[in-house]
Amino acid sequence: MQKALYDQYAPRMLAVCVRYSKNREDAEDILQEAFVKVFNNMDKFRKESTLGYWIKRIVVNTALNYHRKSVYLYPHYDIEDMHHLGDDEVLVSNYNYRDLLNIIHSLPQGCQVIFNLYAIEGYKHKEIAEMLDISEGTSKSQYARAKSLIKEIITETGEVKHG
Amino acid sequence: MANMGEKKSSFEEQWQEAFENVEMTPSEGLWKDIDSKLTIQENGKYRRGFIFYRSLAAACFLCLIGLGYYVLRDSLAENNTMLGQQRENAEATTEPADLKDNKSGSLATEGSPSTGGVQNDTGLTMGAPSPDQEVAESGRSAGTLAQSGQLPGNKALPDTHNNTLPPNGSTTYSRPTEDQPVVAFASNTHQNGTDSEIGSVMQQYSEIPNYLLAYGPAHIQGNEPNQWLKATDRLYRVPQVVKKDESEERERSLFAGVNLATNYFDPNFNSGGGANFAAMDASPAVNRLESALAMDDYGTQANNNGLENRPQLSISYGVDVGMMLNKRLSLESGIDYGRMNSSTSTRLIAEDFTQGDRIPVLVSNAQEVQSYSSRTQFTPQEQQLTNSFDIISLPLKLGYNMRFNRLNVVLSSGVAANFFLNNRLSDRSGQLSTVNLSASSAGSPYRRLYYSAVVSGGLNYLLSEHYAVSVSPNYNFALSDLTQAGYNFSSQPNNFGIDFGIRYIFNK
Numbered sequence: 001m002q003k004a005l006y007d008q009y010a011p012r013m014l015a016v017c018v019r020y021s022k023n024r025e026d027a028e029d030i031l032q033e034a035f036v037k038v039f040n041n042m043d044k045f046r047k048e049s050t051l052g053y054w055i056k057r058i059v060v061n062t063a064l065n066y067h068r069k070s071v072y073l074y075p076h077y078d079i080e081d082m083h084h085l086g087d088d089e090v091l092v093s094n095y096n097y098r099d100l101l102n103i104i105h106s107l108p109q110g111c112q113v114i115f116n117l118y119a120i121e122g123y124k125h126k127e128i129a130e131m132l133d134i135s136e137g138t139s140k141s142q143y144a145r146a147k148s149l150i151k152e153i154i155t156e157t158g159e160v161k162h163g
Numbered sequence: 164m165a166n167m168g169e170k171k172s173s174f175e176e177q178w179q180e181a182f183e184n185v186e187m188t189p190s191e192g193l194w195k196d197i198d199s200k201l202t203i204q205e206n207g208k209y210r211r212g213f214i215f216y217r218s219l220a221a222a223c224f225l226c227l228i229g230l231g232y233y234v235l236r237d238s239l240a241e242n243n244t245m246l247g248q249q250r251e252n253a254e255a256t257t258e259p260a261d262l263k264d265n266k267s268g269s270l271a272t273e274g275s276p277s278t279g280g281v282q283n284d285t286g287l288t289m290g291a292p293s294p295d296q297e298v299a300e301s302g303r304s305a306g307t308l309a310q311s312g313q314l315p316g317n318k319a320l321p322d323t324h325n326n327t328l329p330p331n332g333s334t335t336y337s338r339p340t341e342d343q344p345v346v347a348f349a350s351n352t353h354q355n356g357t358d359s360e361i362g363s364v365m366q367q368y369s370e371i372p373n374y375l376l377a378y379g380p381a382h383i384q385g386n387e388p389n390q391w392l393k394a395t396d397r398l399y400r401v402p403q404v405v406k407k408d409e410s411e412e413r414e415r416s417l418f419a420g421v422n423l424a425t426n427y428f429d430p431n432f433n434s435g436g437g438a439n440f441a442a443m444d445a446s447p448a449v450n451r452l453e454s455a456l457a458m459d460d461y462g463t464q465a466n467n468n469g470l471e472n473r474p475q476l477s478i479s480y481g482v483d484v485g486m487m488l489n490k491r492l493s494l495e496s497g498i499d500y501g502r503m504n505s506s507t508s509t510r511l512i513a514e515d516f517t518q519g520d521r522i523p524v525l526v527s528n529a530q531e532v533q534s535y536s537s538r539t540q541f542t543p544q545e546q547q548l549t550n551s552f553d554i555i556s557l558p559l560k561l562g563y564n565m566r567f568n569r570l571n572v573v574l575s576s577g578v579a580a581n582f583f584l585n586n587r588l589s590d591r592s593g594q595l596s597t598v599n600l601s602a603s604s605a606g607s608p609y610r611r612l613y614y615s616a617v618v619s620g621g622l623n624y625l626l627s628e629h630y631a632v633s634v635s636p637n638y639n640f641a642l643s644d645l646t647q648a649g650y651n652f653s654s655q656p657n658n659f660g661i662d663f664g665i666r667y668i669f670n671k
Contacts (some may be wrong), residue, residue, distance in 0.1 A: 002201070006194055011186035018187060028193055035197050037434065040204065092177035097185050100178070119175045120182050147174075 002039055009052060010035070013059045019104055019116050020063035034062040060121065064131065067109055103153055107146055114139055115146035207471065218427065218659055222636035226622050230570065417486045420633070420666025424481075427474040428503030428658045430552060431641070432526070434470055434651065468509040469525030470652060472550055475504040481556075483664060493562040495575065503552045503658065512546065512595065513539040520596040523548055523588055526652045528598050531606035546590055552656070553584040556639075558617050571623040573635070579615045583645060608650040614642045615656070628670065635662040 479501025560577030621635030
């Protein structure tokens with residue numbers, strides 16, 4: 001049964017792990033640790049959410065534990081000083097997921113984590129601040145920095161598409 | 164800035180859509196690695212379980228051996244059935260004569276010790292012949308038997324004229340000669356006794372002729388004078404002793420005692436799934452530690468240190484009190500104190516620059532280390548530790564008792580309130596400082612109180628009327644967490660112990 005559960009959810013969860021790490025080896029380490037926790041805590045699954053969502057929370061939790069130290073290596077940026085990136089300036093849909101993955105990997109670790117949590121996982125800045133024990137302002141500034149860097153990367157590649 | 168607000172823009176939506184259904188195939192060996200880690204963890208649990216069940220089996224085996232020895236020994240000593248067998252045989256083979264209370268001239272259904280009679284447990288009073296009563300001479304006829312001048316079996320009536328009664332108030336047992344009265348009791352004597360006492364008395368009368376034993380109370384009838392008694396002059400009924408029922412006397416009795424126990428205590432630490440998992444449920448406290456330790460690159464190790472604990476032999480002692488509710492059920496309580504030991508290890512040491520202390524960092528004290536993390540440096544170092552818990556336990560158990568003479572087998576179950584006093588992390592080599600965490604310590608993950616269930620099986624052996632010794636294996640498992648919510652780990656301790664005790668029984 002454990003193997004069946006692993007076969008069903010491991011591919012999706014590995015994609016999540018890859019977004020939070022810099023390379024595949026680290027991603028698989030995170031995935032391995034996460035699934036050990038999943039199997040050890042199966043009795044604590046109370047069916048308040050779907051099993052996939054529960055497993056994903058454990059995977060994200062494990063990924064954050066794995067790379068936590070990197071979040072604090074960057075100074076706090078005042079969000080007022082950040083360059084505002086208009087949403088219509090970049091059309092992400094023009095890129096496949098591997099390109100987007102490469103863009104994410106090029107971000108600094110702290111920005112990468114917060115960008116994943118806010119833009120892709122859908123957490124609010126207040127929730128991210130509690131999860132990472134940082135201020136809400138830091139979360140916002142790191143995210144703004146991430147967006148700014150993404151724009152720079154896309155601009156450098158010369159493939160900015162305007163909708 | 165509007166676009167930095169919480170409302171997600173199309174930018175975020177695009178990213179979410181891009182990664183929504185992305186999948187990547189894991190490496191071939193990844194599942195094997197996961198499976199091997201799970202197997203190692205399972206083996207650890209089985210090893211602990213094996214030790215527990217092996218100990219339990221040994222305790223049960225010893226109990227069975229003791230019970231079997233006791234039962235077999237009792238079956239060989241049946242002194243209290245000797246008289247009954249002889250009486251049955253006598254009644255089956257001889258024809259009884261009429262017997263009657265000599266003094267009153269009527270069937271006596273109640274004893275009259277005050278009048279000088281001897282009361283036995285059938286209520287029959289066999290009185291000493293009054294001075295003015297005619298006493299048959301030896302050989303004088305007495306009823307159908309006496310008329311013949313002989314007892315059944317052509318035995319001559321005993322010559323009792325020369326026998327003297329013992330002084331009033333005393334009891335003598337005289338070994339009977341062939342034709343002498345078998346027993347002489349003074350007045351006001353009521354004979355009861357335990358099996359062994361009965362046996363010792365009856366042994367003196369192993370040669371009671373069957374024809375004497377045949378004249379039980381069932382054969383007393385009519386109002387005619389007991390002519391045979393007249394003839395014998397001093398024939399006294401063989402005392403009928405009443406076997407005491409020890410179990411009835413122990414009902415509704417209180418008992419109190421002391422005990423010493425050997426224990427194998429497992430704090431049963433389990434990972435809580437990581438701090439962020441808890442944080443997702445709005446519990447941010449544990450994150451502060453990891454943010455502080457993270458700066459030294461070893462913070463994440465703290466959450467994984469000390470989860471594996473191996474039980475060690477521990478000693479506890481306490482007092483027990485209880486009472487029998489009825490013949491079978493008992494209620495027991497008490498108070499026990501023990502320092503429960505287990506062994507664990509850490510791979511992270513915190514060196515305090517100001518105090519010069521070297522402190523082991525485990526998941527249980529990680530929060531506490533955070534309070535002075537600014538003056539510490541973390542060093543990876545593996546060290547074996549002793550993880551001790553000072554606990555006071557108040558159990559309440561209901562027991563089912565099965566008695567076999569002096570041996571009592573009790574099966575009990577109940578609950579216990581366990582008060583956590585202190586946790587002590589100590590290094591056997593002495594290189595590291597000892598860490599003490601009480602329930603009130605800052606950053607302590609432990610609660611003051613947790614509840615557990617208790618099941619036990621015990622043997623009590625009655626040494627005397629008031630003293631008994633006991634041995635009782637028991638298993639205690641937590642019903643609630645020892646740890647507080649919001650920490651990186653949980654603890655639901657379990658404990659296997661064998662209690663050795665002595666108790667005093669207050670009989671009513």
